[in-house]
Each structure stands twice: as structure tokens, then as C-alpha cells.
Amino acid sequence: MTLTSEQTSSLSAAQRLKQIDAMLTQSQPLWRSRSFECEQLPWSDAFPNLAATVWQLSDDSLEQIDACQNNLNEALLPALAADLDAQGLQWPLALLSLSAIGESAKNEAVPESASESPMLLSLEDEPHFSAHIKGRKWQQINAFVAKLPRDNTSVLEWCAGKGHLGRLIAKAHQREVVSLEWQQSLCDAGELFAAKWKLPQTFICADAFAGQSEQLHTEQLAVALHACGDLHVTLLKHASHAGTKQLVISPCCYHLIQAKHYLPLSSVAKASALILSRADLQLPLQQSVIANDKHKAYRLQEMAWRLGFDALQRKVRGCDEYLPVPAIKQSQLNASFEDFCHWAADAKGVSLPLNIDWQEYLLIGEQRQRLTRRIDLVAHLFRALLEQWLLLDRVCFLEEQGYRVKLSEFCSNSITPRNALIHAFK
Helix, strand or coil: CCCCHHHHHCCCHHHHHHHHHHHHHHCHHHHCCCHHHCCCCCCCCCCHHHHHHHHHCCHHHHHHHHCCHHHHHHHHHHHHHHHHHHHCCCCCHHHHHECCCCCECCCCCCCCCHHHCCCCCCCCCHHHHCCCCCHHHHHHHHHHHHCCCCCCCCEEECCCCCCHHHHHHHHHHCCCEEEEECCHHHHHHHHHHHHHCCCCEEEEECCCCCCCHHHCCCCCEEEEEEEEHHHHHHHHHHHHHHCCCEEEEEEECCCCCCCCECCCCCHHHHCCCCCCEHHHHCHHHCCCCCCCHHHHHHHHHHHHHHHHHHHHHHHHHCCCCCCCCCCCCHHHHHCCHHHHHHHHHHHHCCCCCCCCCHHHHHHHHHHHHHHHHHHHHHHHHHHHHHHHHHHHHHHHHHHHCCCEEEEEECCCCCCCCCCEEEEEEC
16 A cells, blocks of 8 residues: 555654665665666666656756755656556655655755844854854754753763854853863864853863763763764764663764664664665765855766766776776866876876877766766655655664654755754653
């Protein structure tokens, strides 16, 4: 039976996770392809209507379609549904209309202005207090703190950096904050600011991975805004072991893990047949809402150049496999494609022949860039669904540890696509 989005939202976290897991398992051919390694649509035989649809889309329309889940669904789901019907398959496609927290996806094309962010400080204090914090980051911090429960419970700020988040909590809530950060220089900078503003904020210089469970105790609120991968997972494990009463976290960068593959947390996810690589875990992050036209043009140019070099190195090495090239500076894109290829060849120890038709390989790169963008576009249909799977794994884990858990958003998608908030409490 195919459930509607309304029916899905009424399920328990474990039931939703199982439903999403089944959908992701069935649809793996569409979202697990390594687009840079492909020379044709890898799923075109099984999904011919979808293949025809993506090639009918103009190159200029791809960015706008990709920026919004609703646009993606409108452009691609009719063709996907037709292919599924032809195969006699029934997928719960309503799941693809949900955001990462399981609610109907919103169309957020226009970024919120700073004036629309929560005002937690006086107009007099805010400019001085937020100095040296980029506007969008300051909006995120404000929105996150506005969602925190207001009481006298002490706060542990996990992976604090300079303690910007803890600083605002201490100032706006007038409560004690301990900020845990492993870089001494950042602790020193945070302590100076806390002293300047006479804030009840102290710093502990320690490695979050080195077993900091002694910093966590029962009567405490532990917070983490965009702690990456294993860092926020470590907090969940330590806090649940310590019996910390409340946790509020916003996960980020799921792929930054020490293990080769994702290690599920909950019993439901552990029973899944999915084995997620680090590359798979990057799918939820493949959405940009802040890049300007110039940066987008550079990104497309770099993609074409990398793929053009890839075609060249396959020919030169006589080896039909993708060869990853190191990150480059944006300034290198102001040189020529030939210069880039020589740099990439040197970086990978590839000896290039003298007589190369650079225009030919640039053209191949541009053609493969068009292919790559379309493979990625289809995969992006599932990026919110995969993030919901990852979030629900955390929610179910915390529920298994005796917490009541709320999953929500703390700010607009236009401020940051990583806007999911997990609030666990006992």
C-alpha cells in the first residue's frame, strides 16, 4: 500500500525510518551512481521516460530546478512514475515531497533578510556582540538559540570554536555555559570575549573524541550547532550514557566519519540492508542556496575541465577509470584548460604527450559535464529522503535510550539547508 505524505507524518519515527529505508533500498540505482565516472545515464534502460525528460531540460534551467525540491519533483516525478508503472512497481513517491524532517517541502527561493531573524539582544548590543561573525552564520546562531528551552539549566556547548553560540546563550538566557573546544587559540579568543562582556561562559580545551563524558552530567542541556559527522554522534553517545536530561543538536556533514562506511546508531537502521559509503553520505549536502552567478559559472567550468582531463588521462594511461584530482584555487580557472591539464597531470604523476588536441578534450569535458549534471539532478530527488533517514536514525537511537524526541527546523532553508533540529529530553 502506498501512503500519502499526511499518513506518513502520523507514523512513529521507527515506522517512518522503515518506510524510507525500503524506498531508498529500491531506488539505489537512481541515487548511488558516481556521476563523474559515468559516460552515459547509468539507469536509462530501466527508466527511459526519466532519461528522455532530463535530456529535454535546458542547461540553463538545471540550477533553478536543482535549488528547490518542489521544482525537482515537478520536473522529474511524472516521468519516474511512468517508468515505475511500466515496470509494475509501486514506490511511495509522496515521500519525495517531504523535507528532511518529514514535513511538506517548502518553496524557498528568496533568502530571509537579517531583519527576519529572531531578535535576542537589544539593538544597541547586537552590532558589537556579533562583530566578526558572518551575517548568515549570525542568523543561524540567533535562530538556534531562539529554539532552546529557557530555564536555569547549565549548558554544555559541544565543539564550540570561539564559543559564538554559547556566548549568545549566556547573554540572552543569563545562564552558565561551558564551551568545549580542542583548539587552545579558539578557547583563548572566546575567553577574552566572555570576560569583556562579563558572561557566565567558561572554556575547556579538550578533544571531543577523547572521551569527554566527564563533562556531561544529568542536570544539563548539551547543544551542538553544525557539529560534523562523528562529532555530533559522539555527543549523542556520551550524553545518553551520562543521562544528560536535554540535548539540542543540528547535525551537519554526515560524511565526515572515521569509518569507511556509515555505522548505524538505532536498532532499526542496523537492520537495514543499506551500506552507505562516505560518498553516499554527501548526497544530502548537495544543495547550494548561497552561490552567486559568478561562483556557479566557476563551478561548472571546473567540472568541465576536470572531466576533460579525465578523458585525456584515460587515453594517455590506457586505463578506463576515473582519476581524482586535488582541489584547486579559483584563480587557476582564470588560466587555460591546457594549463589546468598540465597542473593536474603533474599532481597525479601522469606524463602527457606533446601533440594534444586541447579543444577536443575540452569539448568532451563540456559534454560529460552536461551528462554529470543530469545524473546528479535525478540523484538529488532523494537527497532530502536520505537526510531524513539519517536524522531518524539519530531520533530512534535517542528514543531507544529513553528520550522523548522532537524533530523540527530551526531556520529557513534559505539561511542554511542544514536546518534540522533534534531536541531530546527526559
